[in-house]
Amino acid sequence: MTAPIIQLRDVAKYYGGSIVLHGLHWDIGQGQVIGLLGRNGAGKSTLMECLLGLRELDAGSARLFGEDVAALSDATRARIGYVPQKHGLFEWMTPLQMLDYFKAMYPRWNAVKVEALLERWGFGPLELGKPIGRLSGGQQQRLSIIRALAHDPELLVLDEPVSALDPAGRRAFLSELVDGVIERGTTVLFSTHILTDLERVALDVAFLKDGRIALQGPLDDLLEGARNGGGTGAEGRRAEPLSLEDLFIEVTQ
Numbered sequence: 001m002t003a004p005i006i007q008l009r010d011v012a013k014y015y016g017g018s019i020v021l022h023g024l025h026w027d028i029g030q031g032q033v034i035g036l037l038g039r040n041g042a043g044k045s046t047l048m049e050c051l052l053g054l055r056e057l058d059a060g061s062a063r064l065f066g067e068d069v070a071a072l073s074d075a076t077r078a079r080i081g082y083v084p085q086k087h088g089l090f091e092w093m094t095p096l097q098m099l100d101y102f103k104a105m106y107p108r109w110n111a112v113k114v115e116a117l118l119e120r121w122g123f124g125p126l127e128l129g130k131p132i133g134r135l136s137g138g139q140q141q142r143l144s145i146i147r148a149l150a151h152d153p154e155l156l157v158l159d160e161p162v163s164a165l166d167p168a169g170r171r172a173f174l175s176e177l178v179d180g181v182i183e184r185g186t187t188v189l190f191s192t193h194i195l196t197d198l199e200r201v202a203l204d205v206a207f208l209k210d211g212r213i214a215l216q217g218p219l220d221d222l223l224e225g226a227r228n229g230g231g232t233g234a235e236g237r238r239a240e241p242l243s244l245e246d247l248f249i250e251v252t253q
């Protein structure tokens with residue numbers, strides 16, 4: 001069996017006195033596509049930052065591609081794409097300058113893909129020539145996604161990647177995710193509060209609650225299990241079909 005792409009063991013993270021993650025074990029295997037769900041403040045961003053080595057753990061260990069995240073090699077870093085919730089793009093640069101800057105860092109930069117995405121996602125000469133700080137929130141989010149996809153990462157971590165996108169932008173992103181990313185066998189972890197998007201894309205969902213992964217499984221199985229009264233503690237078969245929204249409320253309350 002191949003080693004998991006993401007491996008978390010006994011992870012704990014505190015902010016001051018408050019515990020956000022604790023006793024968290026999680027393995028994500030090659031090619032898995034997981035939607036991470038949890039209430040506001042449950043710790044989804046913190047978990048993603050910890051597993052990428054962007055925040056120091058208070059206990060436990062996190063490994064990516066078998067390497068400790070505290071000491072990732074450049075080669076492993078180049079296999080990862082990340083869209084943070086606060087994208088923090090270089091606001092004084094134009095999109096072209098920023099993409100050129102990142103291109104120099106990645107041996108596997110896919111210039112054809114970048115150009116195609118820029119064109120499809122509405123970056124004409126006007127947008128490409130403006131400082132990023134003067135683009136709209138949605139345009140900045142699109143650019144952050146393009147940057148994360150540009151080097152054909154083997155692991156893609158997306159923290160609420162569509163929160164600023166209009167419905168057309170969300171649809172375009174989801175179709176790129178399904179046809180251009182998941183099709184290639186990329187391992188994907190993404191958080192969202194837009195459950196309909198998750199139903200279109202995620203094969204598995206994981207619920208973060210009380211600092212741990214409280215429930216995880218293929219979306220269809222979880223819904224079926226919940227309808228039959230198993231898995232979420234309900235008794236007897238339900239008369240009403242259970243939606244992902246119902247399941248979310250039941251698991252995370």
Ligand SMILES: Nc1ncnc2c1ncn2[C@@H]1O[C@H](COP(=O)(O)OP(=O)(O)OP(=O)(O)O)[C@@H](O)[C@H]1O
Pocket residue numbers: 015016020038039040041042043044045046047
């Ligand atoms: N830098 C920080 N310093 C102190 N507390 C923090 C910090 N970052 C996050 N927190 C706290 O940790 C908890 C988890 O925050 P986090 O952003 O990880 O949650 P989330 O599940 O991503 O939330 P949301 O769905 O609202 O984006 C929250 O209570 C938050 O206030």
